[in-house]
Amino acid sequence: MFKTLISAANLATHKDNANWVVLDCRHDLMDHSAGQKAYDHGHIPGAQFVNLEQHLSAAKTGPDGTFRGRHPLPEKETFIASLRSFGINDDTQVIVYDAQGGMYAARLWWMLRWIGHDAVAVLDGGLPAWQAADLPVTTEVPAARAGHITEKHTLALTVDVIDVLGNISSGARTLVDARAADRFRGENETIDPVGGHIPGAKNRFFKDNLQVDGRFKPGAQLQHEWGVIVGDASKAIMQCGSGVTACHNLLALEVAGMHGALLYPGSWSEWCADASRPVER
Numbered sequence: 001m002f003k004t005l006i007s008a009a010n011l012a013t014h015k016d017n018a019n020w021v022v023l024d025c026r027h028d029l030m031d032h033s034a035g036q037k038a039y040d041h042g043h044i045p046g047a048q049f050v051n052l053e054q055h056l057s058a059a060k061t062g063p064d065g066t067f068r069g070r071h072p073l074p075e076k077e078t079f080i081a082s083l084r085s086f087g088i089n090d091d092t093q094v095i096v097y098d099a100q101g102g103m104y105a106a107r108l109w110w111m112l113r114w115i116g117h118d119a120v121a122v123l124d125g126g127l128p129a130w131q132a133a134d135l136p137v138t139t140e141v142p143a144a145r146a147g148h149i150t151e152k153h154t155l156a157l158t159v160d161v162i163d164v165l166g167n168i169s170s171g172a173r174t175l176v177d178a179r180a181a182d183r184f185r186g187e188n189e190t191i192d193p194v195g196g197h198i199p200g201a202k203n204r205f206f207k208d209n210l211q212v213d214g215r216f217k218p219g220a221q222l223q224h225e226w227g228v229i230v231g232d233a234s235k236a237i238m239q240c241g242s243g244v245t246a247c248h249n250l251l252a253l254e255v256a257g258m259h260g261a262l263l264y265p266g267s268w269s270e271w272c273a274d275a276s277r278p279v280e281r
Helices: 008-014 034-041 076-085 105-114 126-132 161-170 219-229 246-255 267-271
Strands: 020-024 093-097 120-123 174-177 236-239
Touching (some): 076 105, 105 120, 105 246, 161 267, 219 246, 236 246
Parallel strands (some): 020 093
C-alpha cells in the first residue's frame, strides 16, 4: 500500500492493476479550463480527470450567505459520490498526480484521508517525472465504472475560522502559511482582495518541499527543515490562500514522519473577507 508518495517506476509496474485508480488533478487557478485541456492533450494511460472546482470544492458562499473561501471543502457525502463515479472502492489503491509539483494532487490526497481512505499516494514529480522516464501518455479516456467507497474514521482533521481566531490569543498551535513569501508579506496579492497574513503565522512556501527536479525532498531533510518551524506537528495548523497548497505542506509532514497537523480549509481567502479580522504584513 502506498500512503504518501509513489515513483513513476513503481506506478508503471501497476498501471494495469484493476484495483488501482489513477486520477489526473492538473489545474490552473487563473484558467479553470486548463486542466481539462491538458488532460485531453495527453495523460497517463487509465487516468481519469478530476476538476478542483467541481469535484474537490463546494460553493464559495454558505447557506447563510457567509463567504467560506475560494475552495471550501464539499460535504463528505458529495465528495464520496464523486469518488464512486471514478470507480473507487474501500480497498482501491488511488494514485493522484498533476504537473505542478503536487500542488493540486496533494489536495485530493488529503481529502481521501479526510474521509478515512489511506491507500492514496501522490506521483512524485507528477506527469513530468512520468514523461522523463519515457513512459507513455494517451488521449484515450477510460470507460466509467461504479465504485462503492464508504466513509471511515478520518485520518485528517480541520479547524475553522473561530479556532484560528482563538489561536492568535492562546498561541496553542503553530500556524503555517504555504503561500509565496511576497504574498505572505502582503507585497504581491494577485488573487485575494487583501494582502498580508494571519497574525502569528509562519511562512513555509509549499515549493520549498521540493527538489529542483520537482520531486519531494527526502524524508530526513524534510524532517530537519520542518522541525525548525513546527516542532510538534500535532500542534500545528496548515493554511494557504484557499486550502489547496496547505495540503502540500501536510503531505511533506507525513513524508517527514511528522503526523497530526490540521488544515484550515478557508485559509487566507476566507480570513481576509472579513475586515474585522486582524492582519499582519
